[in-house]
Amino acid sequence: MKGFEPVRIGLVGVANFAASHKASILRMEEEGYADLVCVCIRNPEKYADAVAEYGERGTRVYTSYEEMLETERGNMELVALPTAIPDHAYTSVMAMEAGYDVLVEKAPAGAVQDVDEMILCSARTGRFCEVAFQNQSKNTVRAIKRRVCEGMFGKIERIAVMAEWVRPDSYYERNEWAGKMMYQGRYCCDGPSNNALAHYLYNALYWASPRWLHADLPVRVRGELYRAHPIEGEDTSAIAVETDGGCRITYLTTLAGWEHIGPISRIEGTEATADWSHNDGTVITWADGTTETIPPDGTREHFEVFRNTCKYMRGQSDTLNSPIAMARVHTVAINGAYESGGPPRTIAAEHVTREPKGESVFTGIDGIREILDQCYAEHKTFSEIDVPWAYQSDWVDTTNYERFEMELL
Numbered sequence: 001m002k003g004f005e006p007v008r009i010g011l012v013g014v015a016n017f018a019a020s021h022k023a024s025i026l027r028m029e030e031e032g033y034a035d036l037v038c039v040c041i042r043n044p045e046k047y048a049d050a051v052a053e054y055g056e057r058g059t060r061v062y063t064s065y066e067e068m069l070e071t072e073r074g075n076m077e078l079v080a081l082p083t084a085i086p087d088h089a090y091t092s093v094m095a096m097e098a099g100y101d102v103l104v105e106k107a108p109a110g111a112v113q114d115v116d117e118m119i120l121c122s123a124r125t126g127r128f129c130e131v132a133f134q135n136q137s138k139n140t141v142r143a144i145k146r147r148v149c150e151g152m153f154g155k156i157e158r159i160a161v162m163a164e165w166v167r168p169d170s171y172y173e174r175n176e177w178a179g180k181m182m183y184q185g186r187y188c189c190d191g192p193s194n195n196a197l198a199h200y201l202y203n204a205l206y207w208a209s210p211r212w213l214h215a216d217l218p219v220r221v222r223g224e225l226y227r228a229h230p231i232e233g234e235d236t237s238a239i240a241v242e243t244d245g246g247c248r249i250t251y252l253t254t255l256a257g258w259e260h261i262g263p264i265s266r267i268e269g270t271e272a273t274a275d276w277s278h279n280d281g282t283v284i285t286w287a288d289g290t291t292e293t294i295p296p297d298g299t300r301e302h303f304e305v306f307r308n309t310c311k312y313m314r315g316q317s318d319t320l321n322s323p324i325a326m327a328r329v330h331t332v333a334i335n336g337a338y339e340s341g342g343p344p345r346t347i348a349a350e351h352v353t354r355e356p357k358g359e360s361v362f363t364g365i366d367g368i369r370e371i372l373d374q375c376y377a378e379h380k381t382f383s384e385i386d387v388p389w390a391y392q393s394d395w396v397d398t399t400n401y402e403r404f405e406m407e408l409l
């Protein structure tokens with residue numbers, strides 16, 4: 001990028017999703033937007049190959065996050081944090097307090113008070129905290145949002161979200177916090193709603209609002225949270241949300257499915273309905289019966305998160321795509337769901353298939369495909385269609401929601 005001063009980025013972590021951040025930053029290097037100046041690898045013996053590789057390319061390697069923040073003052077500008085969800089708040093706050101801007105992975109945190117700490121810190125220090133919810137950098141998601149903001153959908157009345165994914169036990173064995181509600185004394189709430197499929201609840205809150213760079217606030221939430229895997233958190237969620245803009249969202253996801261379906265969303269406005277699919281195009285049906293198809297543009301939204309952030313830092317983009325203040329509504333929604341539904345409940349073994357598969361163990365809820373299809377079509381939660389293992393929960397008022405506390409069973 002001619003004339004663009006590359007943003008100097010420090011990356012924290014190596015394993016799992018940190019590899020995606022590395023790939024995005026290296027791509028930004030190729031495009032001239034970024035320079036990966038340092039990485040923090042807290043277990044250098046475990047990642048000896050990565051330490052050697054970074055050393056060869058001249059990227060400084062730190063084994064302590066504090067030391068990296070201290071030593072890089074005046075050099076590094078942006079800290080990329082693909083770290084564990086329960087660590088997001090304090091690692092973001094440390095970086096902003098030390099004078100750096102932050103790109104933290106989704107979900108921003110497990111509890112709204114942690115997100116508020118990040119928002120306050122950003123305001124106090126003047127540093128930004130962008131949340132890497134990459135769908136807000138995805139062309140089909142933004143195209144719907146743009147049309148909603150231009151009034152083309154009329155008022156958004158209902159949104160349904162659905163995804164069926166398969167996750168073997170090895171998914172929960174990749175680190176120590178996966179599938180946990182709390183880890184090392186901090187809220188984690190690791191489940192589809194706050195991790196793997198968090199994007200799609202956030203998308204719904206984003207589309208519900210007719211204001212650009214704004215997402216609707218949940219004012220009432222009802223959650224039903226289940227587990228079929230032998231974990232502490234949930235792997236299957238039905239969450240109903242009513243927003244301050246008057247939209248009803250029904251979010252239906254499982255990581256105990258039989259095949260990969262979705263994520264898909266149906267956005268119903270008074271003037272149009274959109275059928276959005278993560279993998280395919282979006283079809284909008286206008287009130288007069290005509291349709292518009294928006295195909296995926298083939299770009300990788302993970303790259304766009306970094307591209308947008310770098311451009312913003314050099315004044316070439318007016319806005320970040322998902323700043324922490326906007327992302328707060330997602331945490332309010334999931335905290336409300338847990339307050340409503342209580343700690344996740346185990347689905348009785350008679351409704352679940354668990355069997356060895358490959359090197360790991362497969363878990364599938366019997367009949368989940370038909371259940372998800374019916375709930376999605378009718379905008380209903382599992383208990384509302386009388387699924388035998390479902391439980392009823394009460395609505396929780398989240399209008400002024402500021403603190404999440406949960407007694408774990």
Ligand SMILES: NC(=O)c1ccc[n+]([C@@H]2O[C@H](COP(=O)([O-])OP(=O)(O)OC[C@H]3O[C@@H](n4cnc5c(N)ncnc54)[C@H](OP(=O)(O)O)[C@@H]3O)[C@@H](O)[C@H]2O)c1
Pocket residue numbers: 012013014015016017018040041042043046064065082083084085087091105106107132133134174175195196
């Ligand atoms: N946007 C998406 O589509 C997407 C997809 C997947 C995951 N994610 C998100 O990515 C984040 C990470 O998830 P994950 O499953 O990859 O987590 P993970 O397995 O815990 O990996 C985190 C990495 O960060 C390192 N790390 C954490 N804290 C550190 C510190 N203070 N100093 C140095 N290194 C540190 C870990 O080091 P060690 O290995 O030494 O512990 C590990 O390499 C989560 O927020 C998750 O929700 C996003």
